[in-house]
Amino acid sequence: MTAAFGSQWRSMKGKREGWRDLSPMRRREALYGLAFVSPWIIGLLLFSFFPFVASFVLSFTRYDVINPPVWIGLANYNEIFSGDSLFLKSLGNTALYVVGSVAIRIVLAFSLAMLLNSKVRFLGVWRTLFYIPSTVPIVAISMVWIYILNARYGLLNWFLSLLGQGRIRWLSSPAYAMSGLLVMSTTWVGVTMIIFLAGLQNIPEEYYDAARIDGASWLQRLLRVTLPLLTPTIFLNILINIISAFQVFNQVFIMTQGGPRDATRTYMLHLYNHAFEFLPPQMGYASALAWILFIILFAFTAIVVLTSDRWVFYNN
DSSP states (O other): OOOHHHHHHHHHHHHHHHHHOHHHHHHHHHHHHHHHHHHHHHHIIIIHHHHHHHHHHHHHHEEESSSEEETTTTTTHHHHTTHHHHHHHHHHHHHHHHHHHHHHHHHHHHHHHHHSSSTTTTHHHHHHHHHHHSSSHHHHHHHHHHHTTTTTTTTTHHHHTTTTOOOOOOOTTTTHHHHHHHHHGGGGGGHHHHHHHHHHHHOOOOHHHHHHTTOOOHHHIIIIIIIIHHHHHHHHHHHHHHHHHHHHOOHHHHTTTTTTEEETHHHHHHHHHHIISSSSSOHHHHHHHHHHHHHOOOHHHHHHHHHHHHHHHOOO
């Protein structure tokens, strides 16, 4: 053990001496490199690391922004789990949105990628049209969807009326409000579609040729070749969409404000209300809510990553 410690010490000492032994030009290059990356390092510390640590400390305080924080220990967490009637409601709504939106985006994006990976006319135009909605600001998209989901003159109800379906109050009925948000989640399917498309184009064509020679049908090639080799891409898309769906806020805030009757009150909206709308602001309480969300997201991400060895297959 002493010998190992001595070896490590000599190694560290050698590294320090190595810096002193560098030529002036090498030192100048190293300092220039640090100077160029310093804005990113400073930004990371000021706008990511410091708020991260500060929110953890504030979660154990009563803080209204105006007055100094008052240490209250675990009182915020006790209140969340025992006295906050909307905590479980907002968490349940968020979980429903996560399951529904992730499933819709994965299936729809994969289907579109399969279609756009085939030889069709105007392929570049179709790819662009499906991707463009993902680049539109969310405020503009939300206003468009308010019109589409309108119960009286909305485009979706008009289309459903052609199929014999009666009028649906998408945003004003507690039974359909979350369904309206899930329909809206298809707007951002373009990003997931592009990732799927890249994964499909990365599959060697030789595998499909071998499967055709063996007499495999289209469905067999899909199940035995495409899906297994696409599992790394599916894994990436699931992670990205889960993290994104858990933080859904903008469209809910713009379109429903959590209504009707808290049917669309998501976790981030609940957190926002405590931090910025309630008087006095409950910034310490909101920080505790944020850390609970962080733990939930970390747990879901860890589960997906730890179980990936069982269902993700790499080409090499």
